[in-house]
Amino acid sequence: MSILERGGNAFDAAAAGGFVLQIVEPHLNGPGGEVPILIYSQNERKIRVICGQGTSPAAATQQHFDALGLDIMPGTGLLPACVPGAFDAWMLMLRDYGTMSVRDVLAPAISYAENGFPLVSKIVDAMDSVAEMFATHWATSAAIYPGPGNMPRAGDLFRNPDIAATYSRIVGEAESVRGDRAAQIDSARRAWYQGFVAEAIDGYYQSASVMDSSGHHNSGLLSGQDLASWTATYEDPATLDYHGHTIAKCGAWSQGPVLLQQLSILSKTSIADMAHGSAEFVHTVVESAKLAFADREAWYGDSAAQPLDLQAALSDDYAIQRRGMIGNTASLELRPGRIANAEPRLPRTRLVQDSASTLKVAGVGEPTVAGDGSPTTDSHGTLRGDTCHIDVIDRWGNMVSATPSGGWFQASPVVPGLGFNITTRGQMFWLEPGLPSSIAPNRRPRTTLTPSMALRDGQPYLAWGTPGGDQQDQWSLLFLLHHLHHGMNLQEAIDAPAFHSEHWSSSFWPREAAPNKLVMEGRFSPDTLNALRNMGHDVHVGGPWSEGRLSACTQELHGSTRFLKAGANARGMQGYAAGR
Secondary structure, eight states: OHHHHTTOOHHHHHHHHHHHHHHHOTTTBOTTOBEEEEEEETTTTEEEEEEEOOOOOTTOOHHHHHHTTOSSOOSSSSTTOOOOOHHHHHHHHHHHHOOSOHHHHHHHHHHHHHHOEEOOHHHHHHHHHHHHHHHHTOHHHHTTSOOTTOOOOTTOEEOOHHHHHHHHHHHHHHHTSOSOHHHHHHHHHHHHHTSHHHHHHHHHHTTOEEEOTTSSEEEOOOOHHHHHTOOOEEEOOEEEEETTEEEEEOOTTBSTHHHHHHHHHHTTTTGGGSOTTSHHHHHHHHHHHHHHHHHHHHHOSSOSSSOOOHHHHTSHHHHHHHHTTOOSSOOOEEOOOOBTTBOOOOOOOEEETTOSSOOEETTOOOOEEEOOOOSSBOTTOOBOOOBOOEEEEOTTOOEEEEOOBBOOTTTSOOOTTTSOOOOOGGGGSBSSTTSTTBOOTTOOOOBOOOOEEEEETTEEEEEEEOOOGGGHHHHHHHHHHHHHHSOOOHHHHHHSOOEEEOOSBOSSTTOEEOTTEEEEOTTSOHHHHHHHHHTTOEEEEOOTTOSOOOEEEEEEEETTEEEEEEEEOOSSSOOOOOOO
């Protein structure tokens, strides 16, 4: 808000907000993370994607992991590192669409890192969970974060002067360049990807060997050349017209198109006439999700060998075919479709031990058995990072929707001298050849990060999204259906009772599936819960406010007056809607 009130636009504000989130929510994202961004510029009058998802190292071959005896990518440590893409994505957007300088957008983050910020309880919990491991195995992280028996309390100030020094040095290098604002931003980008930041990452990853979630010490593969060879890029979004709106998502290197596929399937149903808390509504949405996410497992990824024909996947003919597969009872199968007459191929599935159901996977051999799989914790005691989300609309009508994540402090050791660690997004690669999301050099992992944007009758209208791993496009879909079909305003749609399925493989280590598991907030009526159980769903009831972390904002023109509205998550902590 301070950036907007000083005359900055949505792109300036989103960049500054993104850099601050790296400091004040280090358990959810960090400077070494990634970010996909959707933007709408009033000057260009179109939605664009900025891909801030870095690629795998050039040395990340299937043969390398075979030699290590691994059949699944570790979720922590050095091996799953990808190029940290967030910095370049924010700076590319700032250069091409913003108005402010490198100093302007980094100053708040530098101040919080240098002077401190109050810890929320979840950060303290995360620090406590990894303190012993840091002290025993990750000395570079133990030098910054508190050790066992020395935990701060919620509300205490926490500082990270090394990050403050890193970003201050970047400001200095930017301002050492004679030239305009764009030239200074490009200088900052070079400092990160070709200069002192890349050199520090290269030196550490080429020499260190640390304990990771495989239970072994492993060395890293990421190099300075990997950083120098990569830049954030612009792309056209994947889109679908639905109920007078054009919904825009990132491409199939993300999970974004699953929301579009679900909408495509649901457009051939009477979903608009179903009561939002009814068993009929929940069943129809969940069964459409099972079909869309089965396609995600079989088809999505950054692969030239087996690219997804997205036009075919979103066609009316395919939607009608898929809609016909939704019956009156819960499906126990994972059923990807034949898209453009090509045969799908699924990865091996790892089932949750306590699942009450058996998953039938077409075309896949007998699955192996492992443990639990939720986006932030698992039965192995591993604490995973989650994600942030930020939406901005400014007085001119520019819009940003971004989902920064990765570089969680608990996921990999701090790079000496920089104050932050590197993303472990590479855990989303399969160590199984021949899949669209198989490990390969210089490839983007199939990320769960998935911001959303919509035009209404061709005009910029809605930006929204949520943290939550594999749940992101499930909760984002529910929000949209409630808003468009049930007449809910933004806050009502965010607050409405929510649910999610875990029917397919988790995108996070150890990549397990909980077939037919349906998790629902406790605010659903007993009649709805019982009806869903009678339909065959494996219903698990959570807390009354346990599902979703959504935020959203809209704009509408009435004559010459622009009305801006926003809503934010009432669950958990640190979800805000602000405006003037």
